[in-house]
Amino acid sequence: MFTNDRRQEERTGRYGTSRLHYLQELVTQFQNAANEESKERVVANLANFAYDPYNYAFLRQLNVLELLLDCITEPNEKLVEFGIGGVCNSCADPANAAIIAQCGGIPLVIQCLSSPVRNTVNSALGALYYLCNKSNRDEILKPEVVDLINRYAAVEATSISFSNLAKAFLDKHVSEIN
Secondary structure (H helix, E strand, C coil): CCCHHHHHHHHHHHCCHHHHHHHHHHHHHHHCCHHHHEEEEEEEHHHHHHHHHHHHHHHHHCCHHHHHHHHHHHHHHHHHHHHHHHHHHHHHCCHHHHHHHHHHHHHHHHHHCCCCCCCHHHHHHHHHHCCCCCHHHHCCHHHHHHHHHHHHHCCCCCHHHHHHHHHHHHHHHHHCCC
């Protein structure tokens, strides 16, 4: 369920922690985390908050989108999975998508298409669906990327989610240019 100011106040009460403050605490926990498991837990939380439009401005203010992109560059597959999950959750918003693109996120998302982790691939396909627009179409619709997405579209029997996401991407972005 999406949040609004009234619902947020009902949930936290008059003296509860504001959403901005809570998200700031999560970012600080990530920065101060002593081990990978703690980082994974925090990034998973941030990725979950990234689905709700109520949080988008807070995520931008706290540079959480950049933190999620940094996670995609880590060797830890869980951090990559949760990082791309947060990117996917947030990039339906054009302002978030623009930040992700400006921060070099598109090659990172494309790189996730080759992950051995199913959730990572699903999130990458979903993110590319929302990220692809006139300003970055050439960067995303490279022949090798379209070929890989076509292969995902063809794996209906193996993974219906890969196939459905890939077909949606191709229908929206590749059929437009043919």
